[in-house]
Amino acid sequence: MQLKENTKKNATTLQIIQQGVSKPIYLRIFNINSAQKVWGALNKEFKGASKVISIKLQNYWRSFDNLSMKENESIKDFSSRVAKIVNQIKGCGDTIPEKKVMERILKFLL
Incomplete structure (x- = not known):
């Protein structure tokens, strides 16, 4: 039950992140299937900014x-x-x- 709940939360979070970024950024993250990995990738990319x-x-x-x-x-x-x-x-x-x-x-x- 916990795994199913976490999967649903991940999908929801991932969808929110994907909807909140511009198209060029979306194209760089659309194939990542974990919200945590997407967040890490975005954080790494823009930290130097x-x-x-x-x-x-x-x-x-x-x-x-x-x-x-x-x-x-x-x-x-x-x-x-x-x-x-x-x-x-x-x-x-x-x-x-x-x-x-x-x-x-x-x-x-x-």
Whole structure:
């Protein structure tokens, strides 16, 4: 009974992992039949990415700090650029206070 339950949990977990990754990553893991092995493979592959993420974060923060509204740029376009950078920062696991984002936008509206 325990083995059947574990098999069902493995299948469910494996399905969730497979549904949660992009197509290129899915193609690298689709033939692995153990959720634990898939998780290990993903962890191994992306663990070295921490340095890359750190560098990306530095670049995103620099972009955020250097943001300015371009001449003839609409408020909508400027706020979209701000949102894009904020999402990139958040996507790398960092946080950015809403107050800081609003200050950046309001700085160029006044």
